[in-house]
Amino acid sequence: MFESILIDTAKKLLRDKTVDLIIGYGSTHYPFRTEPIVINKEDQADALIWNPFCGNNLARYLKYYKNTQHKIALMVKGCDSRAVQVLLKEDQINRDRLYLIGLSCPGLVNREKLQKQFPQASPEDFQWKETGWFFHGEQIDPELLLEETCLRCRYPNPLEYDQLIGEPRTTSPYQTYQKDYLDPIDDLSPEERWDRWSKEMTKCIRCYACRNSCPLCYCQECFAESTQPQWVSPAPTPSDNFLFHLVRTMHMAGRCVECGACERACPVSIPIAQLPLKVETIIREQFQFEAGTDQESAAPLLTYRENDPGDFVK
Amino acid sequence: MKSGKVTKNDLVQWLKTHQNNFLVTEKVAHHQPELLCDQSKEIKNIKEALFLPWDKLFNYHWENQQWNVDNIQPSTSPRFLMALPCEARAIYEVLDRVFLQPSETESGYAARRQGLKMVIVGCINPEPTCFCHLVGGNPYWTHPDALFILPFHDEYYLETNQPEQFDIIEQGTTLNKSEKEEIEVLRKQMEEKTNQEKLPEDAPQGLYDLFEDQEWEDLSWKCLNCGACTFLCPTCQCFDMSAEGRLKGFQLKTWDSCMFPKFTLHASGHNPRPTFKERVRQRVLHKFSYFPLREEGRYGCVGCGKCIEICPVNWNIREAVERMVKKIGNRS
Amino acid sequence: MAIDLENKNIYLPRLYRIMEIIPETSDIKTFRLDLEDENSSHLPGQFAELFVPGVGEAPISITSSPTQKGILEFSIKRTGLVTSAIHRLNSNDRLGIRGPYGNTFPLSDLTEQNLLFIAGGIGLAPLRSLINFVLDTEKRNQFKKVTILYGARSPQDLVFKWELKRWQMRDDITFLLTVDRGDDQWKGTVGLVPNVLKENIQVDPLEWKSIICGPPIMIKFTIKALLEMGFQPPDIITTLEMRMKCGLGKCGRCNIGPYYVCKDGPVFTYQQLQNMPEEY
Numbered sequence A: 001m002f003e004s005i006l007i008d009t010a011k012k013l014l015r016d017k018t019v020d021l022i023i024g025y026g027s028t029h030y031p032f033r034t035e036p037i038v039i040n041k042e043d044q045a046d047a048l049i050w051n052p053f054c055g056n057n058l059a060r061y062l063k064y065y066k067n068t069q070h071k072i073a074l075m076v077k078g079c080d081s082r083a084v085q086v087l088l089k090e091d092q093i094n095r096d097r098l099y100l101i102g103l104s105c106p107g108l109v110n111r112e113k114l115q116k117q118f119p120q121a122s123p124e125d126f127q128w129k130e131t132g133w134f135f136h137g138e139q140i141d142p143e144l145l146l147e148e149t150c151l152r153c154r155y156p157n158p159l160e161y162d163q164l165i166g167e168p169r170t171t172s173p174y175q176t177y178q179k180d181y182l183d184p185i186d187d188l189s190p191e192e193r194w195d196r197w198s199k200e201m202t203k204c205i206r207c208y209a210c211r212n213s214c215p216l217c218y219c220q221e222c223f224a225e226s227t228q229p230q231w232v233s234p235a236p237t238p239s240d241n242f243l244f245h246l247v248r249t250m251h252m253a254g255r256c257v258e259c260g261a262c263e264r265a266c267p268v269s270i271p272i273a274q275l276p277l278k279v280e281t282i283i284r285e286q287f288q289f290e291a292g293t294d295q296e297s298a299a300p301l302l303t304y305r306e307n308d309p310g311d312f313v314k
Numbered sequence B: 001m002k003s004g005k006v007t008k009n010d011l012v013q014w015l016k017t018h019q020n021n022f023l024v025t026e027k028v029a030h031h032q033p034e035l036l037c038d039q040s041k042e043i044k045n046i047k048e049a050l051f052l053p054w055d056k057l058f059n060y061h062w063e064n065q066q067w068n069v070d071n072i073q074p075s076t077s078p079r080f081l082m083a084l085p086c087e088a089r090a091i092y093e094v095l096d097r098v099f100l101q102p103s104e105t106e107s108g109y110a111a112r113r114q115g116l117k118m119v120i121v122g123c124i125n126p127e128p129t130c131f132c133h134l135v136g137g138n139p140y141w142t143h144p145d146a147l148f149i150l151p152f153h154d155e156y157y158l159e160t161n162q163p164e165q166f167d168i169i170e171q172g173t174t175l176n177k178s179e180k181e182e183i184e185v186l187r188k189q190m191e192e193k194t195n196q197e198k199l200p201e202d203a204p205q206g207l208y209d210l211f212e213d214q215e216w217e218d219l220s221w222k223c224l225n226c227g228a229c230t231f232l233c234p235t236c237q238c239f240d241m242s243a244e245g246r247l248k249g250f251q252l253k254t255w256d257s258c259m260f261p262k263f264t265l266h267a268s269g270h271n272p273r274p275t276f277k278e279r280v281r282q283r284v285l286h287k288f289s290y291f292p293l294r295e296e297g298r299y300g301c302v303g304c305g306k307c308i309e310i311c312p313v314n315w316n317i318r319e320a321v322e323r324m325v326k327k328i329g330n331r332s
Numbered sequence C: 001m002a003i004d005l006e007n008k009n010i011y012l013p014r015l016y017r018i019m020e021i022i023p024e025t026s027d028i029k030t031f032r033l034d035l036e037d038e039n040s041s042h043l044p045g046q047f048a049e050l051f052v053p054g055v056g057e058a059p060i061s062i063t064s065s066p067t068q069k070g071i072l073e074f075s076i077k078r079t080g081l082v083t084s085a086i087h088r089l090n091s092n093d094r095l096g097i098r099g100p101y102g103n104t105f106p107l108s109d110l111t112e113q114n115l116l117f118i119a120g121g122i123g124l125a126p127l128r129s130l131i132n133f134v135l136d137t138e139k140r141n142q143f144k145k146v147t148i149l150y151g152a153r154s155p156q157d158l159v160f161k162w163e164l165k166r167w168q169m170r171d172d173i174t175f176l177l178t179v180d181r182g183d184d185q186w187k188g189t190v191g192l193v194p195n196v197l198k199e200n201i202q203v204d205p206l207e208w209k210s211i212i213c214g215p216p217i218m219i220k221f222t223i224k225a226l227l228e229m230g231f232q233p234p235d236i237i238t239t240l241e242m243r244m245k246c247g248l249g250k251c252g253r254c255n256i257g258p259y260y261v262c263k264d265g266p267v268f269t270y271q272q273l274q275n276m277p278e279e280y
């Protein structure tokens, strides 16, 4: 049902020349996998899909149109719309050039969890309804399926859109499940945390899929690849990997929109979003600020106030 | 060729006695977890065993008011490596051809390669993403120097040309006539599938002729130009070199990727492959055109499907190649 | 594939002492290295990987001719990390070298031929190796007429000024110098290389071979001019530049189609280039 609304919307946008192109999701040959697609003709609109496997943050693709004149329609989930707002605030694109097709999002399904729960299942075995996922008519506990980054989501509805596909959701997954995969990490001792991350960092091959999937990592030249000066060695040693990820995390501070696209991109399954997510949690608590929730307020790390209590500096 | 069969228990016992220097690829671990031992080391990608993610090429230091360089002697230590046929082909058919070129042999690779005893595990569970039969492989492909093992009626079929290297073969009982035939038939079926489905003979030249085709633009749009596909590809060979350490250090070799914009960037700022289109085209054509044109028709892709499995945007090399190969047909 | 374990470390450079550093322009210096009792085994057109410990490597054409015994010369423009570090070196410092790499100018095709050399800016560096090879007393009679056309952006940008003087004084070659923009002192020709070529050089294109090197844009227009003059694609020879690391056809970055510029090049005829994709 959502898809037919989506397709009709897309067709109309192209027919009326409201936009020149639409960036959205399409299906692949493989079950439970989608891909980003771009279309510019009405008859291509039938390829558009919307389901809980649409994990890419398509705001990523806006950077390639920064210097073009195209009017672009973009499919945005809650988190994606926050990314667009950060890009607007950072002057990366003009609002008049965008048509946001909002998607009220039930949370993305994690493919590994799905395969673990239902090893042999095919897409036909599942039904997705307003209230959640059903396996042959039986409702599935969302905790068993959803991406960890989505279980902690506070903004399932797009915060900025021109048209919304589906009814706005009244509760966020976080309100419903009260689950944040960062919490158990907070309970670890510093040594345990260090061990945990050291282990994760030995896995990283420095493919930069995390960075390249992130809608807000748009630098022309990333510090990680600069040779003059060289900040981090190209060797994927644990310490250099740490350095890369910690510096990237700091570059994301107050900008990360908690979409989890970086984590889903990682080919070696490192829960890499946990680093920027932790920083966002701190910023939310310390500064009552959440990135991309509006288009005006300046990010805390880009502001200076004389009366700053500074009590986070110990 | 010596062949035979052993019980699963005997095989696992043998693996256990060698487990301290046994590398197992993630694919094998995933397909046949019963072959894993506590101490065997799992590697993501077969090339990690030979072509390390990072490596020291030589040392240098400043002493007595001048620079000195010191060679590093690569060490050879015998190791077993258990891999699927596609992964093994990446070594025999691709990486060896790059790093063991006569007169330009890379000594580090050669030393590690010398010590390597390859155990090829017949593939009984092809995944939807893999396509070895398109590029000259098949699920029972093996190399005479390797030990080939295949689950066979609750036991394991073994085969090798190097019985001294793989003493387990001595424990094997010979196959009876009907068992032998069964193996033959299985093999035949697989080889026939390959012969029927493999890419057309003229694909490498045909794809090269399509260099200027508009389709590349379309094909490359969604690619993020990260290094995930090439770093986890068992055949991708590209590397970078840089100096690590100011007054004392080493020349560092690291994996590199044609998907990175900086890969070909000149110091002048000129870049022969400035956009996604050129970079994606390079990845496809290197594997399906340039490499076979240089290397007697062998593809630079073994069809393992890893790149498809892990790509964050589901970029699919097989689809891309098949789409372009169709164009060769349409033209002629 | 057989494994050759006797193999030496193909990446290991040898260190040689810098005998002399000759400033050429504001950002180009020529480095002369002392090979002690050795002679270089290179042939004109080849390059080497230069290594500065603690910094890295850069591929640089060997600009000296193999007929110059016991030395190697490199002319280097300061552009980035490694080339800047090389520029900071002093006489008697040691510089790492590995090579020679790549193919050479097709010497057998060039013997008994009339040779037209056309170079722009630092592009003279690789040609100089061949020019001095051809002009060597022992080799000169193996080649027929020699004409050299060299151009730079301004008089300050001319490299090898000391060498240019030597060439100018020789009466067995024709030597033409031009700059895009002259200054008060400049008395020579002013004009872009391709234009000067068309206006000032009258040769029978079927009787000459032309060897060119320079910035990409200059190469492009010079080839166009040569074709207009009637030169045949196999008789136009040039050398290409790509980003390189290994120099051995392994690191995978310098290919144009199935050809590795470091191994199958850097010297190509225009005929070869016509059959290659334009990805350089």
Ligand SMILES: Cc1cc2nc3c(=O)[nH]c(=O)nc-3n(C[C@H](O)[C@H](O)[C@H](O)COP(=O)(O)OP(=O)(O)OC[C@H]3O[C@@H](n4cnc5c(N)ncnc54)[C@H](O)[C@@H]3O)c2cc1C
Pocket: A227, B262, B265, B266, B267, B268, B269, B270, C047, C056, C057, C058, C059, C060, C061, C062, C074, C075, C076, C077, C078, C079, C080, C081, C082, C083, C084, C122, C125, C126, C240, C241, C242, C243, C244, C266
């Ligand atoms: C066969 C061959 C022969 C050569 N012969 C000579 C020769 O005789 N003399 C000579 O001077 N040179 C020669 N060159 C060119 C020389 O190799 C390069 O100038 C050199 O490698 C630059 O290395 P670097 O370390 O100084 O620069 P790097 O530090 O490697 O700088 C280059 C890198 O820095 C960045 N960068 C630099 N400039 C820019 C920019 N403008 N825009 C964006 N990014 C930039 C890019 O990442 C680039 O990859 C030759 C090259 C080849 C392939």
Ligand code: SF4
Pocket: A057, A213, A214, A215, A216, A217, A252, A255, A256, A257, A258, A259, A260, A261, A262, A263, A273, A276
């Ligand atoms: S850092 Fe990760 S979670 Fe945050 S915006 Fe970027 S991709 Fe999304």
Ligand code: SF4
Pocket: A203, A204, A205, A206, A207, A208, A209, A210, A211, A265, A266, A267, A268, A269, A270, A272
């Ligand atoms: S995607 Fe994963 S492996 Fe790649 S750089 Fe990021 S954390 Fe490392």
Ligand code: SF4
Pocket: A209, B222, B223, B224, B225, B226, B227, B228, B229, B230, B259, B310, B311, B312, B313, B314, B315
């Ligand atoms: S194909 Fe996929 S994995 Fe490869 S560079 Fe593109 S986005 Fe990354």
Ligand code: SF4
Pocket: B229, B232, B233, B234, B235, B236, B287, B300, B301, B302, B303, B304, B305, B306, B307, B308, B317
């Ligand atoms: S290109 Fe993909 S399918 Fe081919 S060998 Fe590499 S990882 Fe495997």
Ligand code: SF4
Pocket: B230, B235, B236, B237, B238, B256, B257, B258, B259, B282, B283, B284, B286, B287, C252
């Ligand atoms: S050129 Fe690209 S596809 Fe070919 S080996 Fe290198 S990284 Fe892999």
Ligand code: FES
Pocket: C243, C244, C245, C246, C247, C248, C249, C250, C251, C252, C253, C254, C255, C260, C261, C262, C263
């Ligand atoms: S420079 Fe490494 S392949 Fe040419």
